Amino acid sequence: xxxxxWLEQARAMPGAPGLRQVDVDASTWRDIAQxxxxxxxxxxxxxxxxxxxxxxxxxxxxxxxxxxLVVTMALDRALERLPGIEDVFPSASRMQRALxxxxxxxxxxxxxxxxxxxxxxxxxxxxLATRELPTPPSRPIDDYAFVRVEGDGVHEIAVxxxxxxxxxxxxxxxxxxxxxxxxxxxRLGYVxxxxxxxxxxxxxxxxxxxxxxxxxxxxxxxxxxxxQALEGMAVxxxxxxxxxxxxxxxxxxxxANHLGDLGALGNDAGFAFGLSxxxxxxxxxxxxxxxxxGQRYLLDFVVPGxxxxxxxxxxxxxxxxxxxxxxxxxxxxxxxxxxxxxxxxRFLATGTVxxxxxxxxxxxxxxGRASGQAFDxxxxxxxxxxxSLAVTKCVCDAGDVLARVxxxxxxxxxxxxVIETILRGLPAxxxxxxxxxxxxxxxxxxxxxxxxxxxxxxxxxGPDGGIRRCHPHDPSWNNWPVLEHAVIGNIVPDFPLINKxxxxxxxxxxx
Amino acid sequence: MLKTLRQIAKVGIVTESPPAAxxxxxxxxxxxxRIREVLGRALCIRQVDAGSCNGCELEIHALGNPxxxxxxxxxxxxxxxxxxxLLLVTGxxxxxxxxxxxxxxxxxxxxxxxxxxxxxxxxxxxxxTGYATxxxxxxxxxxxxxxxxxxxxxxxxxxxxAIVACVAGCSARAMRPRVLLGA
Numbered sequence: 001x002x003x004x005x006w007l008e009q010a011r012a013m014p015g016a017p018g019l020r021q022v023d024v025d026a027s028t029w030r031d032i033a034q035x036x037x038x039x040x041x042x043x044x045x046x047x048x049x050x051x052x053x054x055x056x057x058x059x060x061x062x063x064x065x066x067x068x069l070v071v072t073m074a075l076d077r078a079l080e081r082l083p084g085i086e087d088v089f090p091s092a093s094r095m096q097r098a099l100x101x102x103x104x105x106x107x108x109x110x111x112x113x114x115x116x117x118x119x120x121x122x123x124x125x126x127x128l129a130t131r132e133l134p135t136p137p138s139r140p141i142d143d144y145a146f147v148r149v150e151g152d153g154v155h156e157i158a159v160x161x162x163x164x165x166x167x168x169x170x171x172x173x174x175x176x177x178x179x180x181x182x183x184x185x186x187r188l189g190y191v192x193x194x195x196x197x198x199x200x201x202x203x204x205x206x207x208x209x210x211x212x213x214x215x216x217x218x219x220x221x222x223x224x225x226x227x228q229a230l231e232g233m234a235v236x237x238x239x240x241x242x243x244x245x246x247x248x249x250x251x252x253x254x255x256a257n258h259l260g261d262l263g264a265l266g267n268d269a270g271f272a273f274g275l276s277x278x279x280x281x282x283x284x285x286x287x288x289x290x291x292x293x294g295q296r297y298l299l300d301f302v303v304p305g306x307x308x309x310x311x312x313x314x315x316x317x318x319x320x321x322x323x324x325x326x327x328x329x330x331x332x333x334x335x336x337x338x339x340x341x342x343x344x345x346r347f348l349a350t351g352t353v354x355x356x357x358x359x360x361x362x363x364x365x366x367x368g369r370a371s372g373q374a375f376d377x378x379x380x381x382x383x384x385x386x387x388s389l390a391v392t393k394c395v396c397d398a399g400d401v402l403a404r405v406x407x408x409x410x411x412x413x414x415x416x417x418v419i420e421t422i423l424r425g426l427p428a429x430x431x432x433x434x435x436x437x438x439x440x441x442x443x444x445x446x447x448x449x450x451x452x453x454x455x456x457x458x459x460x461x462g463p464d465g466g467i468r469r470c471h472p473h474d475p476s477w478n479n480w481p482v483l484e485h486a487v488i489g490n491i492v493p494d495f496p497l498i499n500k501x502x503x504x505x506x507x508x509x510x511x
Numbered sequence: 512m513l514k515t516l517r518q519i520a521k522v523g524i525v526t527e528s529p530p531a532a533x534x535x536x537x538x539x540x541x542x543x544x545r546i547r548e549v550l551g552r553a554l555c556i557r558q559v560d561a562g563s564c565n566g567c568e569l570e571i572h573a574l575g576n577p578x579x580x581x582x583x584x585x586x587x588x589x590x591x592x593x594x595x596x597l598l599l600v601t602g603x604x605x606x607x608x609x610x611x612x613x614x615x616x617x618x619x620x621x622x623x624x625x626x627x628x629x630x631x632x633x634x635x636x637x638x639x640t641g642y643a644t645x646x647x648x649x650x651x652x653x654x655x656x657x658x659x660x661x662x663x664x665x666x667x668x669x670x671x672x673a674i675v676a677c678v679a680g681c682s683a684r685a686m687r688p689r690v691l692l693g694a
Contacts, residue, residue: 510605
């Protein structure tokens with residue numbers, strides 16, 4: 001009800017279909033957040049920019065049941081703080097802390113610990129607000145104020161940043177009694193590479209390549225979201241074939257990741273057979289992808305105006321064959337997983353996030369759908385060609401590891417059907433058109449449902465074909481804090497399994 | 512159980528022969544001789560992500576799949592640098608990982624080898640050098656071998672066969688010396 005007053009003021013924004021934008025000021029920033037939450041909407045991303053002391057802007061993207069809304073606000077006075085919305089959207093907390101680390105805009109919320117900043121730059125320097133940065137200290141190291149849990153027999157286990165497997169770096173601090181986890185606190189930011197500042201040094205027509213490398217496992221999702229924003233701003237229409245090829249690439253990426261995860265989940269449950277079988281399928285899948293589109297991982301496939309390669313008739317045959325093989329084999333392996341008592345025992349009721357908690361904390365994407373949060377951009381806010389692909393939304397209410405495995409199996413099989421549909425209906429024509437740099441100061445936001453969840457890229461054009469600001473958002477921002485809740489009451493040895501069932505990105509959130 | 516066994520029997524062994532060791536990357540003969548003496552038959556690798564986008568990690572993971580099956584070559588990924596002969600490092604090195612990388616290097620017993628993987632590990636890649644990254648792995652620790660990006664189309668990410676070829680080039684006397692070292 002109350003939300004409608006904002007929607008009436010909102011106007012269309014370039015990028016994702018149905019995207020609308022509304023300006024508010026500091027006195028109504030919290031109101032709109034509360035109205036969004038009351039109408040079942042959820043926070044996706046929150047970021048800011050600063051050109052000088054007079055140009056301090058903050059924006060958030062919220063996903064509504066029937067659309068997406070961008071809320072922007074200019075903070076005028078140098079000392080004015082951003083009204084914190086952590087009580088409305090708990091996932092805002094880390095985004096607000098990162099906002100301060102990078103731009104100096106502080107929120108009114110109580111947790112003022114740095115999030116992305118460790119010791120590579122001093123606390124009074126802001127990489128997105130300062131032209132000249134001081135020389136970083138060599139061997140930067142600092143201390144972080146973890147929350148201490150006290151009581152009889154409570155002790156801590158500190159893990160990371162270098163983990164025991166082939167995993168991205170991050171630090172986990174467990175407070176435990178015996179083998180039971182009382183609390184997990186994450187500390188991330190180890191792979192902060194300064195991506196947002198790096199964007200401002202690139203031509204706007206080349207930024208998609210960096211976007212693809214925000215998180216290498218979601219290269220298609222990020223590069224497509226970037227191009228969607230850019231093409232919207234440049235008022236460029238991509239040929240239908242290009243849109244279909246991008247959807248094909250996105251689904252290939254989804255299947256590759258789901259295959260890898262399903263194997264790793266079996267392995268973490270002590271079933272090495274699952275790992276070798278699924279890794280074999282994944283390798284075949286990547287080889288088919290390479291034969292059809294020229295790359296194993298599609299890091300440089302989505303480009304402004306379309307795609308960098310076309311799909312030949314041979315490619316169609318290769319992919320169709322690969323999809324059929326995986327479909328058949330995945331069904332067999334699913335039966336084996338389902339009938340294996342040991343595997344089932346490890347998956348069931350482990351790392352549970354019930355739907356009420358998931359809704360309260362703002363769990364999104366694949367993990368969200370496994371906890372009853374039935375939202376998928378491909379069906380709820382479809383861009384071309386998804387409106388004509390009839391994607392099945394896969395949802396489960398249990399919220400445990402088993403539910404996240406089930407959603408992966410369901411999505412894998414559904415995605416294979418989508419691939420079949422794309423291969424059958426791929427329109428003829430060009431696979432790319434020329435795109436010119438958009439007008440200086442124009443902005444747009446792309447939204448794409450990657451395999452992990454909704455990916456957003458907010459883009460603002462700068463002078464001379466450059467980028468003034470680009471903020472890529474990975475759904476891991478929203479889901480990492482929920483993992484802290486998912487492990488409460490579980491035993492320490494189940495953590496790797498629970499963590500894998502979420503499989504969140506470090507690079508994607510560390511930026 | 513029956514289904515599991517049937518699946519195993521049906522699939523059979525899918526491991527491919529490894530690519531020949533990359534001769535250009537073969538480490539100096541004297542050092543190689545020394546490694547043979549010290550390390551014996553196997554090579555233990557500790558992988559360190561020092562700031563990667565996770566793309567190279569996916570390909571390093573693939574080394575363990577039944578098709579590349581590097582364990583059959585005597586190459587094993589270990590959980591601690593204290594058990595490792597070789598550090599396989601992906602980059603660019605973020606400044607926040609600098610100390611962790613140095614400590615990992617220091618914890619690895621001598622003689623040790625360092626292999627930098629991918630464009631970003633070699634030169635910083637698209638991320639370059641900045642307030643948050645020091646760029647190539649060699650900016651923080653000495654690097655012996657760089658795994659090049661083998662397929663020019665797959666920029667910034669090294670393919671599994673490229674990694675095997677390089678690691679095999681460093682490997683002392685693995686299980687199949689004829690294949691690995693061209694002996």
